[in-house]
Amino acid sequence: MKPLGIALLGLGTVGSAVYNTITTQNTELAKRAGRSLEIRRILVKDITKSRTVNVPSHLLTTDISQVIDDPEVDVAVEVIGGIIPAVEYLRDSILAGKHIVTANKELLAKHGKELLGLADKQGVHFHFEATAGGGIPIIKALKESLAANEISKVMGIINGTTNYILTEMAVRGISLEEALSEAQAKGYAEADPSSDVDGYDVGYKLLILGSIAFGARLDLDKINIEGIRRISSIDLEYGRKLGYTLKLLAIAKDTPKGIEARVHPTFIPNRHPLASVSGVFNAVYVEGDPVGELMFYGRGAGGSPTASAVCSDIIDVARDSGTKRACSCLNVKNQLPMETTISKYYVRFSVLDQPGVLGQIAAAFGRNNVSLHSVIQQGRGEPVPLVFVTHEVKEAGFCQAIEEIKSLDCVFQVDNVIRVEEEV
Ligand code: NAP
Ligand code: HSE
Numbered sequence: 001m002k003p004l005g006i007a008l009l010g011l012g013t014v015g016s017a018v019y020n021t022i023t024t025q026n027t028e029l030a031k032r033a034g035r036s037l038e039i040r041r042i043l044v045k046d047i048t049k050s051r052t053v054n055v056p057s058h059l060l061t062t063d064i065s066q067v068i069d070d071p072e073v074d075v076a077v078e079v080i081g082g083i084i085p086a087v088e089y090l091r092d093s094i095l096a097g098k099h100i101v102t103a104n105k106e107l108l109a110k111h112g113k114e115l116l117g118l119a120d121k122q123g124v125h126f127h128f129e130a131t132a133g134g135g136i137p138i139i140k141a142l143k144e145s146l147a148a149n150e151i152s153k154v155m156g157i158i159n160g161t162t163n164y165i166l167t168e169m170a171v172r173g174i175s176l177e178e179a180l181s182e183a184q185a186k187g188y189a190e191a192d193p194s195s196d197v198d199g200y201d202v203g204y205k206l207l208i209l210g211s212i213a214f215g216a217r218l219d220l221d222k223i224n225i226e227g228i229r230r231i232s233s234i235d236l237e238y239g240r241k242l243g244y245t246l247k248l249l250a251i252a253k254d255t256p257k258g259i260e261a262r263v264h265p266t267f268i269p270n271r272h273p274l275a276s277v278s279g280v281f282n283a284v285y286v287e288g289d290p291v292g293e294l295m296f297y298g299r300g301a302g303g304s305p306t307a308s309a310v311c312s313d314i315i316d317v318a319r320d321s322g323t324k325r326a327c328s329c330l331n332v333k334n335q336l337p338m339e340t341t342i343s344k345y346y347v348r349f350s351v352l353d354q355p356g357v358l359g360q361i362a363a364a365f366g367r368n369n370v371s372l373h374s375v376i377q378q379g380r381g382e383p384v385p386l387v388f389v390t391h392e393v394k395e396a397g398f399c400q401a402i403e404e405i406k407s408l409d410c411v412f413q414v415d416n417v418i419r420v421e422e423e424v
Contacts, residue, residue, distance in 0.1 A: 001034060001035040002035065003035055003036040003037065003038040004033065004035055004036070004037050004038065004074050004075060004314070004317065004318040005038055005040045005070075005072040005073045005074045005075070006022070006037060006038060006039045006040060006073070006074070006075050006077060006314065007039075007040060007041040007042070007043065007067040007070070007073045007075070007076050007077065007098075008039060008041070008042045008043065008077050008079065009043045009064075009067070009076055009077060009078045009079065009080050009086070009089055010043065010044070010078065010079035010080040010081070011042050011044050011051065011053070011055065011060075011079075012079065012081075013187035013302070013303045013306075014079040014103050014130070014303055014306045014307065014310065015042070015077075015079040016051070016052055016053045016303060017303030017304050017306065017307035018077065018079065018307045018310050018311060018314075019039065019042070019053050019055060020053060020307070021304075021307045021308075021311050022037050022039060022311065022314070023039070029311065029315065032315055033314075033315045033318035033319055034318060034319055035318050037314060037315075037318060039059060040059070040070065040072050040073055041059060041061060041066055041067050041070060041073060042055060042059045042060050042061070043061055043062065043063075043064060043066075043067060043080075043089075044060055044061075044062060045062065046062075047060050047061070047062055064085070064089050064092070067089075067093065067098075068092050068093060068096045068098075069096070073098060074098065074099060074317070075098060075099040075100070075101060075125070075314060075317050076089070076090065076093040076098045076099070076100055076101075077101045077102070077310060077314065078090055078100065078101070078102040078103070078104055078107075079102075079103050079104070079310065080104070081103075081104055081106070081190065081191055082104075082106065082107070082191065083106060083107060083110060083111070086102075086104055086107050087107055087111050087115070090102065090107070090115055091114075091115065091118065094115065094118045094119050094122050094124055094126075095118070095122065097122060097124060098124065099124045099125040099126070099317045100115075100119060100124065100125065100126045100127070101125075101127050101128070101310055101313040101314055101317065102126075102127075102128050102130075102131065103128070103130035103131060103306055103309070103310055104128075104131065105128075105131040105132060105201065105204040105205050105208060106195070106200075106201075106204050108128055108131050108204070108208055109203070109204035109205075109207045109208060109220055110204075110220065112208070112211075112217075112327075113217060113327075113329075115326075116326040116327040117326075117327060119326040120325060120326050120327055125316065125317045125320075125326075126326035127313035127316055127317065128208070128313070129309040129310070129312060129313050130306045130309035130310045130313070131204075131205065131208055132158055132205040132208050132209050133158055133205070133282050133284060133296065133298070133300055133309075134160060134280075134282060134298065134299050134300040134301045134302065134305040134306050134309065135298045135299045135300075135304075135305025135306065135308045135309055136282060136284065136296045136297070136298040136299075136300065136309075137296075137309065137312070138209065138284050138296050139208070139209075139212060140312075141286075141294075141296065142154075142209065142212045142213050142286070143212055143328055146286070146288055146291060146294075148290070149288035149289060149290065149291050150254075150288060150289045151213040151214060151254065151286060151287070151288040152253065152254050152255075152287050152288065152289065153251075153252070153253050153254070153285070153286070153287040154206075154209050154210055154213045154250075154251075154252045154284065154285070154286055154287075155249065155250065155251045155252070155274075155284070155285045155424065156249070156250055156274065156282065156283050156284035156285055156296075157247055157248065157249065157250075157274055157277050157281075157282050157283050157284075157300070158202055158205045158206065158209070158250050158282050158284065158300060159196055159199075159201050159202045159205070159248060159282070159300065159301075160183070160188045160279075160280040160281070160282060160299065160300035160301025160302065161180070161183040161188045161189045161190075161193065161196035161197070161201075161280075161301060162196055162197065162199075162202070162227070162228050162248045163247065163248065163277065163278070163279065163280065163281065163282065163300070164179065164182070164183045164186075164188060164279050164280050165179040165180055165183060165197070165228065166228060166231070166246055166247065166248065166265075167278045167279050168182065168279075169231070169233065169236060170236050170240075170245070170246070171278075173233065176197070176228070176229070176231070180193055180196075180197065183196075183280075186280070186302065187301075187302055187303050188280055188301035188302055189301075196227075197227050197228060197229055198225075198227035198229060199225045199226055199227035199228070199248065199263045199264070200225060200227075202225070202248060202250045202263045203220065203223050203225040203250075203263050204220070205250065206218075206223060206250040206251075206252055206261055206263055207220055207223060207261075209250075209252065209284070210252035210259065210261050211328075211329050212328050212329075213252065213254075213286070214252070214254045214259055214331075214333060215328060215329060215330050215331045216259070216329055216330075216331040216332055216333035217329040217332075218252070218259065218261055218335060219335055222261070222335040222337070223261045223262065223263065223335075224261070224262040224263065224264065224338040224341075225262075225263045225264075226263065226264040226265065227248070227265075228248055228265050230265075230416060231246065231265055231416075231418075232416070234348070234385070234415075235346075235348065235416050235418060238346070238348065238376060238385075238387050239267050239346070241376060242267070242346070242374065242376070242389060243269055243270050244267035244268060244269060244270065244346075244420065245267070245268055245269075245270055245272070245275040246265055246266070246267055246268075246418070247265070247266055247268055247274055247275070247277070248263070248264070248265050248266070249263070249264065249265075249266040249268075249274070249421065250262075250263050251263075251421075254333070255336070257334070257336060257340075258333060258334035258335055258336040259333050259334065259335045259336060260335075260336045260340075260341055261335060262338060262341065264418075264419055265418055265419075266418065266419050266420065266421050267346050267418055267419070267420045267421075268420075268421050268422075269422060272421075272422075272424065273285070273295060273424055274424070277297065280299055280300060280301050280302060281297065281298065281299060281300060282297070282298065282299070282300025282301075283295060283296065283297045284296045285424050293424075338395055339394070339395050339396040339399075340394065340395070340396070341394070341395050342392050342393065342394055342395070343392065343393070343395065343398075343419045343420065343421070344373065344389060344390055344391060344392050344393075344419070344420035344421075344422065345388075345389070345390045345393070345398055345417055345418070345419055345420060346387065346388070346389050346416075346417070346418045346419075346420055347387070347388050347389075347390070347402070347414065347416070347417045347418075348385055348386070348387045348414075348415040348416045348417075349361065349385070349386045349387075349388075349405070349411055349412075349413070349414055349415060350383035350384070350385060350386075350411075350412040350413050350415055351383055351384060351385075351386045351410055351411050351412060352382065352383065352384075352409075352410040352411075352412070353380055353381060353382050353383070353384040354410070356410075357386070357410040358375065358377060358386065360408055360410055361386065361388070361405055361408065361410075361411070362375075364401055364404045364405045364408065365388070365390070365401050365405070367401075367404070368397055368398075368400050368401035368404065369393070369397055370390050370391075370393045370397060370398055370401045371390065371391040371393070372388055372389070372390055372391070373388075373389045373390060373391050374388070374389045375387065375388050375389075383412045385415070389420060402414060402417070
């Protein structure tokens with residue numbers, strides 16, 4: 001068979017690892033793909049940049065028309081990131097009849113409907129395994145292996161950078177900034193790391209996973225997204241005392257009332273299956289009927305794991321296998337507002353160190369039907385920290401209680417609120 005002509009759009013962390021995999025394992029990959037894989041063009045931003053991979057200079061270009069107009073290029077592999085110019089390059093590539101492989105979750109979350117629709121119209125492959133979970137083959141699992149299931153829940157740790165940061169803050173006591181620099185040096189973080197730290201990267205991935213799992217496109221604006229910037233070592237310390245580990249969780253549930261989708265820092269009991277998922281590792285828990293419960297685990301970021309996902313997509317294109325129909329959102333479902341969700345909460349206040357304060361705050365919780373699970377008041381001083389963990393309560397009721405407590409004279413401030421999930 002004719003070789004598969006590949007254009008790599010981007011030669012950074014992921015692009016370099018894809019290049020290495022295809023060139024060093026060419027013979028084996030060709031056997032598995034049923035035809036040889038040939039890199040014909042590599043699009044970069046700066047042709048003069050020194051690179052960690054040794055690439056023949058004639059392959060490099062800064063001109064996208066050398067990809068679009070080259071009849072020998074069958075598939076465009078987009079590992080540039082961001083929206084502009086990636087969206088334009090993919091649109092033009094699809095219109096030129098090229099198959100698409102992308103690792104770009106932001107692009108898929110924001111322009112997936114248009115691009116997948118266009119790919120279906122043009123009859124080209126559009127694969128995106130690397131957009132969620134790094135090296136974990138979760139997208140094909142949801143789209144293909146679990147196609148017979150009604151999926152009711154997808155929940156997990158789906159950002160390597162923040163999981164690395166939270167692990168290193170808890171284990172080594174280093175700051176968020178130090179841990180982020182390390183994650184950047186290891187190639188885990190996005191070009192703009194606020195996408196990781198502020199939770200957007202997880203929001204994009206949850207949109208992709210939830211849309212496939214529930215067969216209905218989620219709306220990014222309706223996903224509640226909170227990042228880890230407000231997490232302090234004090235909260236991690238209280239968490240330890242309470243027997244909790246802190247994780248940035250993505251949670252999507254298909255309920256009779258609609259879809260619930262949220263991303264937020266979460267305390268989970270140390271015995272929880274996700275509590276031991278550390279460093280760059282990701283894990284995704286899936287609940288479906290008839291399959292029951294499933295757990296996927298692996299490296300969620302970094303060049304090599306991501307190259308594994310990208311190359312498997314390229315092999316699907318070479319074999320003309322995998323789901324040719326790109327868009328799997330066949331239904332329309334209601335997405336629930338955050339106020340209706342039910343959760344337990346950890347809340348840390350700074351309060352006056354005097355008798356009766358605990359009672360006043362507990363009474364305000366009681367007036368708003370917020371039942372308390374535990375309380376920690378240690379040390380002396382002005383102000384003194386006071387920590388509560390509630391039982392399950394509707395978000396709206398909890399927020400009302402907090403507003404009332406904030407106005408008490410004995411309360412300096414609400415230092416932090418973190419949701420608690422006891423069950424998977
Ligand atoms: P990166 O290291 O920043 O690499 C980006 C590459 O794109 C560079 O080679 C850059 O060229 C090129 N580029 C940037 N702007 C361009 C433009 N206007 N025209 C042509 N080329 C341009 O990024 P990365 O970490 O590899 O991530 C790439 C994508 O994979 C992103 O969508 C990211 O979300 C996704 N992803 C990353 C990981 C990970 O662990 N890093 C994991 C899964 C998915 P120069 O080299 O000339 O600057
Ligand atoms: N920045 C992302 C992460 C890359 O840390 O998970 C993988 O998608």
